[in-house]
Amino acid sequence: MHRDGIGALAGLAAAAVAVGASELVAALLRPSASPLLSVASLVIDLTPPGVKDAVIGLFGTGDKAFLVVVLLVVLAAAAAGAGVLEARRAPAGRLLTVALAVGAAVAVVTRTGASPLDVVPTLVAALGAVVVLGRLTRPLREPGGAGPSRRALLLGAGVWAGLGIVAAAGAEAMQAPARRAAAAIARIRLPRPVSPVGPLPAGAQLDVPDLAPLITPTPDFYRIDIALSPPQLDPATWALQVTGEVERPLTLTYAELAGMPTRESRTTIMCVSNEVGGDLIGSAVWQGIPIRDVLELARPRAGADMVLSSGADGFSASTPLSALTDPGREALLAIGMNGEVLPELHGFPVRMIVPGLYGFVSATKWLTRLEVTRFDAATAYWTTRGYSAKAPIKVGSRIDVPDRAISAGVVTVAGVAWAQHTGIARVQLQVDDGPWRDCELSTEVTPDLWRQWRFRWTATTGTHQVRVRATDRHGLVQTARMQGVAPDGATGLHTVTLHVP
Numbered sequence: 001m002h003r004d005g006i007g008a009l010a011g012l013a014a015a016a017v018a019v020g021a022s023e024l025v026a027a028l029l030r031p032s033a034s035p036l037l038s039v040a041s042l043v044i045d046l047t048p049p050g051v052k053d054a055v056i057g058l059f060g061t062g063d064k065a066f067l068v069v070v071l072l073v074v075l076a077a078a079a080a081g082a083g084v085l086e087a088r089r090a091p092a093g094r095l096l097t098v099a100l101a102v103g104a105a106v107a108v109v110t111r112t113g114a115s116p117l118d119v120v121p122t123l124v125a126a127l128g129a130v131v132v133l134g135r136l137t138r139p140l141r142e143p144g145g146a147g148p149s150r151r152a153l154l155l156g157a158g159v160w161a162g163l164g165i166v167a168a169a170g171a172e173a174m175q176a177p178a179r180r181a182a183a184a185i186a187r188i189r190l191p192r193p194v195s196p197v198g199p200l201p202a203g204a205q206l207d208v209p210d211l212a213p214l215i216t217p218t219p220d221f222y223r224i225d226i227a228l229s230p231p232q233l234d235p236a237t238w239a240l241q242v243t244g245e246v247e248r249p250l251t252l253t254y255a256e257l258a259g260m261p262t263r264e265s266r267t268t269i270m271c272v273s274n275e276v277g278g279d280l281i282g283s284a285v286w287q288g289i290p291i292r293d294v295l296e297l298a299r300p301r302a303g304a305d306m307v308l309s310s311g312a313d314g315f316s317a318s319t320p321l322s323a324l325t326d327p328g329r330e331a332l333l334a335i336g337m338n339g340e341v342l343p344e345l346h347g348f349p350v351r352m353i354v355p356g357l358y359g360f361v362s363a364t365k366w367l368t369r370l371e372v373t374r375f376d377a378a379t380a381y382w383t384t385r386g387y388s389a390k391a392p393i394k395v396g397s398r399i400d401v402p403d404r405a406i407s408a409g410v411v412t413v414a415g416v417a418w419a420q421h422t423g424i425a426r427v428q429l430q431v432d433d434g435p436w437r438d439c440e441l442s443t444e445v446t447p448d449l450w451r452q453w454r455f456r457w458t459a460t461t462g463t464h465q466v467r468v469r470a471t472d473r474h475g476l477v478q479t480a481r482m483q484g485v486a487p488d489g490a491t492g493l494h495t496v497t498l499h500v501p
């Protein structure tokens with residue numbers, strides 16, 4: 001076989017190994033770190049708009065697939081060229097391979113949100129390609145060698161290329177569920193709620209820089225769960241089972257559930273693991289089906305007092321049945337968050353939201369099952385791990401500002417306070433050992449949503465301790481007694497030390 005032919009074959013096999021190995025490593029580490037996709041993304045960035053439009057006009061939504069195919073053809077040509085080069089003047093082909101990998105690495109690290117570690121798949125690709133290219137062309141460099149036998153070369157190149165293709169197929173298979181889920185989310189249109197929340201009342205939001213906004217933007221919303229990566233559920237096959245102590249066990253598909261009347265609520269949810277002053281708390285506009293409507297269809301039997309809800313990740317929560325059937329409490333099977341389809345991280349396709357209860361006893365994400373049962377008959381995930389079976393959210397408050405250096409004079413101290421489902425009656429601030437003084441409160445939207453507060457403090461030179469406490473509608477004053485998060489939520493007053501020069 002001709003030297004150039006040997007080289008070209010070796011180059012193609014090396015490219016197959018590079019693509020397969022890097023796709024597999026990227027699928028395991030971080031799909032966006034794929035050198036192939038990063039180069040495609042760079043090409044899109046560099047393509048003039050006119051050309052882009054023409055390609056989209058020709059291929060429609062297949063434009064990305066078209067680009068990847070073009071890149072693979074270009075890569076094959078470059079790889080064959082590198083192989084020929086290697087066969088003629090080793091190690092020139094391997095050097096060219098390294099240069100191509102450096103180019104790919106540049107594409108990877110210049111993607112938005114990329115981290116330096118994202119070059120790992122590209123390094124693996126470069127290493128794989130260099131080793132395979134070197135091995136397959138080695139017989140050409142052996143002294144007096146007549147080159148490899150045709151059979152040996154075809155076999156070697158075939159095995160390497162086959163391994164590369166198998167790895168690429170494996171990577172593709174690994175990512176298929178995520179891609180299907182993303183495509184499914186993109187196709188969903190939320191129904192129109194029968195009771196939309198409407199605009200915020202005047203005064204609901206205080207105008208204080210750096211104060212937590214009344215509604216937490218979804219990208220800033222805290223995330224707590226036992227899932228390593230969010231379960232990828234396909235709404236086409238997802239179903240909710242309602243079982244246990246019910247007259248009529250039932251199964252609802254996503255379409256059936258989303259076809260029921262939906263309501264919107266502004267509700268603050270919170271993690272039991274939130275330390276005093278912590279940020280494992282957030283507020284969103286949730287759209288969903290009242291849980292009582294679904295339970296009504298199943299008809300719980302007398303004697304049941306709990307609903308054990310299960311998520312696809314193995315999590316379960318025990319929620320008092322009464323909290324879910326109470327017409328005065330907007331407990332939802334949420335399918336929407338802040339006007340968008342419920343994101344994967346927050347429980348797509350369906351999660352529970354129950355005002356007034358910590359997330360671990362109420363806010364099951366990736367919901368698959370509601371089992372009507374009794375507290376003395378079933379135990380939830382965290383309850384077997386040292387947490388309570390029942391856990392209403394405790395009245396609380398937090399200081400958000402000032403969060404930077406201040407100077408003497410009038411300073412705005414501000415934060416949030418919550419007493420979900422009961423409502424906040426008052427928030428007070430204490431400086432050092434001074435009296436508790438009332439803060440200005442934002443207009444209440446619902447008792448289920450936190451309120452903002454602010455206080456104009458005349459700061460004097462020195463070091464000061466500023467602490468906050470809230471009182472709920474029942475007159476319960478937030479306790480100063482310090483308690484850790486287990487078994488049912490931390491207590492204590494958020495206190496910040498301010499240095500006034």
Ligand SMILES: Nc1nc2c(c(=O)[nH]1)N[C@H]1C(S)=C(S)[C@@H](COP(=O)(O)O)O[C@H]1N2
Pocket residue numbers: 221222223224225226227270271272310311312313314315345346347358359360363364365366367
């Ligand atoms: N399936 C599932 N749902 C879950 C959890 C979980 O681990 N798995 N964690 C719960 C806890 S402890 C909290 S505080 C909330 C957090 O919801 P978020 O991640 O949307 O903020 O989800 C709850 N729902």
Ligand SMILES: [Mo]
Pocket residue numbers: 224270271272273358359360
């Ligand atoms: Mo939590």
